[in-house]
Amino acid sequence: DAGVTQSPTHLIKTRGQHVTLRCSPISGHKSVSWYQQVLGQGPQFIFQYYEKEERGRGNFPDRFSARQFPNYSSELNVNALLLGDSALYLCASSPGHGDYEQYFGPGTRLTVT
Amino acid sequence: KNEVEQSPQNLTAQEGEFITINCSYSVGISALHWLQQHPGGGIVSLFMLSSGKKKHGRLIATINIQEKHSSLHITASHPRDSAVYICAAGNYGGSQGNLIFGKGTKLSVKP
Secondary structure, three states: OOOOOEOOOOOOOOOOOOOEEEEEEOOOOOEEEEEEEEOOOEEEEEEEEEEOOEEHHHHHHOOOOEHHHHOOOOEEEOOOHHHHHHHEEEEEEEEEEEEEEOOOOEEEEEOOO | OOOEEEEEEEEEEEEOOEHHHHHHHHOOOOOOEEEOOOOOOOOEEEEEEEOEEEEEEEEEEEEOOOOOOEEEEEEEOOOHEEEEEEEEEEOOOOOOOEEEEEEEEEEEEEE
């Protein structure tokens, strides 16, 4: 079975641009979470979606938004990119229904210049 | 003070040594996760535990809920164990996916 997939793998953008990152969860998983990991730090929670509804939001500005589609895949959008948005963006899926073990994708490395 | 603290930040060991990584947390949790991150970023879930002890091969994780402390042990360490080990506190009462991560422990095992 395929694990969590993310695209693209790497991305370079300039300040002020916007970016869309994509995540496909493990088949059957209905919950998707997004995390930002700045170099040298642990990941920080951005969003969690379950059954296409936002269930949690971390301490990130409104420039960050996300959505989940009927097939449970998800997009993370970041507008007006800043240099500080350069990070590894991780997506994790979990089954839900009381099973909260999270399975992580390989991440998207975003560089903002 | 971070809600999840790990120690040590960096750890160098000789192949075969017994390794312990500690994690203390100050938040209420539903479960405590131990994760492994290799260079390049991929994260693998090692353990999710809410009480007692779990063992997978040479890895053992323990948790003391009363003391809000968990440990990850690696027996007979090997250079392939070199990675960053991260503990994360999960509270699933509200946001199901909200993990609070420690900063990680960078382990290097020398042959």
